[in-house]
Amino acid sequence: MNLPTTIEGFVQAQNERDSASFSHYFTADATVSDEGHTYSGRAEIREWIQQATEKYQMQTRPINYQQSGASAILTVEVAGTFPGSPAVMQYHLELDNSLISSLRFTG
Template sequence: MSIIINYRTMTLPDNIEGLIQAQNEQDSTRFSQYFTANATVSDEGASYSGRAEIEQWIQQATEKYQMQTKPIDYQQSDTSAVLTVEVTGTFPGSPIVLHYHLGLEDTLIRSLKITG
């Protein structure tokens, strides 16, 4: 998927593209499949472990805030990446820019830490 941002094109890896699509389509089951079985997520001071907790977390967050996520930057090394996104939704201060700090294991995500 190529996304035009500020008149430039950014190509995301298939797994990251799929993660964003699943989140925007509010498909929490598909979203969780981009994570390893024992992956961890840290968001708003809470931690979630394993696909079942990650699926429940993203389902509750997308239902509560009706979030839509637009990638604006992506930087990757061998086993980690930072995805910068603009998130809109029904929360105070929308839209906001967040950074998804990803730990990668092959084509899956082993950790995700979301920061402002």
């Protein structure tokens, strides 16, 4: 599957547990909604992903990608140390040029 460069780098940074690189795929004022919380800006997103990957030891494998305009859905298989692993999840993304401006999860 061919992913846009931003999405490919975002997934790679998450799998390498590189929270600093991960956060640079987001706009300066981006938001992430996860488990009932919203994280705003690169610093909060970096802290959130660092804590989540340390806690759950997550690895993601993209299985589908669809984009229409600035909206995209990345479907991934997520494995880690959480109940129900592995799980299929959808990453709902809003893009601003080549960066992510919004991310929320379903699945």
